[in-house]
Amino acid sequence: MQDLLEIAQERDAADPLREFAAAFWFPRRPDGQAQTYFCGHSLGLQPRAAEAALQQELCAWRERAVSAHFHSHGPDHPAWIDYPDGLAADLAALVGADADEVAVMNSLTVNLHLMMVSFYRPQGRRRKILVEQAAFPSDRYAVASQIRFHGLDPDDCLVQFAPEPGSRLIEEEQAEDWLQAHGEEVALVLWPGLQYASGQAFDLRRIAAAARAAGARVGFDLAHSAGNLPLRLHDSGCDFAAWCTYKYLNGGPGAVAAAFVHRRHAGDAALPRFEGWWGNERTSRFLMEPRFSPAAGAAAWVVSNPPILAMAPLRASLQLFGEAGMVALRAKSVALTGWLAAHIEALLGDWLEILTPADPGRRGCQLSLRVRGRGKTGHQAGRRLHAHLERHGIVTDWREPDIIRVAPVPLYNRYADCAEFLRHAQNWAESERSSAT
Numbered sequence: 001m002q003d004l005l006e007i008a009q010e011r012d013a014a015d016p017l018r019e020f021a022a023a024f025w026f027p028r029r030p031d032g033q034a035q036t037y038f039c040g041h042s043l044g045l046q047p048r049a050a051e052a053a054l055q056q057e058l059c060a061w062r063e064r065a066v067s068a069h070f071h072s073h074g075p076d077h078p079a080w081i082d083y084p085d086g087l088a089a090d091l092a093a094l095v096g097a098d099a100d101e102v103a104v105m106n107s108l109t110v111n112l113h114l115m116m117v118s119f120y121r122p123q124g125r126r127r128k129i130l131v132e133q134a135a136f137p138s139d140r141y142a143v144a145s146q147i148r149f150h151g152l153d154p155d156d157c158l159v160q161f162a163p164e165p166g167s168r169l170i171e172e173e174q175a176e177d178w179l180q181a182h183g184e185e186v187a188l189v190l191w192p193g194l195q196y197a198s199g200q201a202f203d204l205r206r207i208a209a210a211a212r213a214a215g216a217r218v219g220f221d222l223a224h225s226a227g228n229l230p231l232r233l234h235d236s237g238c239d240f241a242a243w244c245t246y247k248y249l250n251g252g253p254g255a256v257a258a259a260f261v262h263r264r265h266a267g268d269a270a271l272p273r274f275e276g277w278w279g280n281e282r283t284s285r286f287l288m289e290p291r292f293s294p295a296a297g298a299a300a301w302v303v304s305n306p307p308i309l310a311m312a313p314l315r316a317s318l319q320l321f322g323e324a325g326m327v328a329l330r331a332k333s334v335a336l337t338g339w340l341a342a343h344i345e346a347l348l349g350d351w352l353e354i355l356t357p358a359d360p361g362r363r364g365c366q367l368s369l370r371v372r373g374r375g376k377t378g379h380q381a382g383r384r385l386h387a388h389l390e391r392h393g394i395v396t397d398w399r400e401p402d403i404i405r406v407a408p409v410p411l412y413n414r415y416a417d418c419a420e421f422l423r424h425a426q427n428w429a430e431s432e433r434s435s436a437t
């Protein structure tokens with residue numbers, strides 16, 4: 001039988017996106033070899049072009065200082081006042097929105113707060129916020145604090161939707177049924193595009209339709225979807241969305257985030273908003289008038305002037321997304337993650353359970369793995385596998401209580417990386433087997 005690594009290398013050679021890996025820096029092991037990096041779901045790798053993009057802005061600051069705000073400094077180099085517009089347009093194309101429905105600003109949790117200021121308006125019996133039970137902690141804290149901000153009690157108003165007993169996944173149908181039965185008390189549904197722990201992707205159109213049919217507002221946390229899944233955010237009908245850019249979008253640690261506000265809310269004067277001068281429409285922004293004149297669309301939610309140095313690496317990364325194209329990236333992602341999943345099941349099925357749905361339509365590139373309990377708990381064995389992989393330069397991450405997340409990112413991961421993962425996981429299983437006998 002052909003060696004797995006050889007098969008993987010043949011696949012890499014036939015991969016139309018194979019050149020893109022060379023556009024990134026890979027962290028090194030102590031022996032100088034590149035690590036096998038599967039943590040793009042947490043922090044995407046640095047595009048090699050990021051440094052030059054940042055240098056360009058440092059240079060503009062050094063040599064032009066304040067005039068760089070308004071004057072372009074060379075071809076393909078926007079004035080700082082225009083800088084976020086290009087990012088918003090690129091991000092809008094990635095998430096299936098119009099450019100003026102997207103604003104690039106702040107960080108993810110801050111944007112969720114700003115969106116909830118506008119879209120969580122508890123009234124009468126309609127006061128509740130629905131989240132999924134395993135929601136990312138920051139979202140839960142944000143939601144609970146918004147409820148308290150309105151003088152309400154999270155114990156009454158925060159509804160945490162759980163999977164059916166025995167399952168780690170929530171079916172869209174469950175949420176639809178629940179909203180149909182209880183929706184008149186719900187003011188807002190805040191839902192993930194892709195669940196960070198299980199890797200389950202949701203049908204956003206169905207969630208948004210169910211929430212809106214119940215009379216609730218609906219927003220999405222797309223931290224794990226943007227740059228990972230093809231999205232049609234505008235068509236989903238949601239009211240808002242927010243996402244960070246340091247995961248699949250490779251914008252760098254703590255990079256600037258984005259928010260989407262559906263076109264139907266553009267210019268709605270009745271919608272409350274926390275405002276600042278940068279949300280004022282451009283032609284009168286510098287007239288410094290006492291009255292706020294909102295920019296059209298999502299730009300009205302921008303509070304402060306843009307952090308150019310934090311945006312430059314994102315600009316370099318979005319260029320790569322533009323070159324590769326989301327359609328090609330998704331096609332590779334489905335094949336690459338599918339290949340890894342099939343081999344985990346075939347070679348390691350006795351040891352590892354894949355928690356992420358098997359249907360490629362219900363997942364992105366991430367697989368969430370759990371070591372099956374045997375004698376000692378799966379938790380302890382899982383920690384041993386995670387540590388074993390780390391010792392061998394395979395970077396995955398651990399999420400309590402027992403999940404190892406592995407994300408083959410189509411922009412820079414290869415089949416050979418997956419073969420490496422499989423080889424080391426098999427070695428680990430072998431050592432566990434021999435230490436048990």
Ligand SMILES: Cc1ncc(COP(=O)(O)O)c(C=O)c1O
Binds near residue numbers: 139192196221224
């Ligand atoms: C799903 C999800 N929501 C929210 C956050 C919080 O993001 P930030 O710290 O950028 O606000 C994260 C961070 O990893 C996340 O994964």
